Amino acid sequence: FRKEAERKKDEFISIASHELKTPLASMIGYIQMLKSRAAKSEDNFAVGILDKANKQSKKMNALINGFLDMKRVETGKIPIDREIFDMAELLIESEEESMATMSSHTVVFAPVERTMVEADRDKIGQVITNLISNSVKYSPAGSTITVACVNIDNMARVSVKDQGMGISQANQSQLFDRFYRVESEEKGNVSGFGIGLYICDEIIRRHHGKIWVESELGKGSTFHFTIPI
Ligand code: ADP
Secondary structure (H helix, E strand, O other), X not given: OHHHHHHHHHHHHHHHHHHHHHHHHHHHHHHHHHHHHHHHOOOHHHHHHHHHHHHHHHXXXXXXXXXXXXXXXXXXXXOOOOEEEEHHHHHHHHHHHHHHHOOOOEEEEEEEOOOEEEEOHHHHHHHHHHHHXXXXXXXXXXXXXXXXXXXXXXXEEEEEEOOOOOOOHHHHOOOOOOOOOOOOXXXXXXXXXXXXXXXXXXHHHXXXXXXXXXXXXXXXXXXXXXXXX
């Protein structure tokens, strides 16, 4: 019975995500049209509001994509398209992309070494963006996020470190589980569904790599992943 209920829930999530995608895409298109028109007529108030509407709809779009990815992960349909690229370059690109929508934190690169890998560039980029956006979500505005990329024992190792709330030892082992979210006072009402790290784990696993966290409650967290070079 439990299994059946679980399956129904999954099916509902997957159908709903699919159906939400098309109207949302049109809405984003309309918002962008209005924004460019407002910009032309120098209506700064409208530009500001439409900019916010645009950011919010992009967030919603990212959530929906998360659900669809989850489905793909579970049915083993997450294709890995390998290419050769420099991890350091991808890290810098992902940081720029993240900071375009979140400007509340300072990102420091230390150290970011040129590291050539053969992997799925988009998917690894998705993992990095996810780790950076979690750091932003779970650490105070104005604090620093440190990203690093080094080459150790024939593995490329990427780390994202924040000065946030941290994660207790007891919660660390479940972080990468589907729908798992830490319940805590200081976390407040940060939104999310607890599938980001689950998908990251799956992507890294498909690359024969590892993802893990080092953290202490109240003392920030560092997420690391490695993939073979
Ligand atoms: P979401 O952020 O949508 O809840 P994730 O799968 O990305 O889902 O993360 C799962 C949980 O792990 C989060 O709800 C949060 O409790 C915890 N977490 C993730 N990243 C951090 C971080 N950098 N600092 C503290 N807690 C974190």
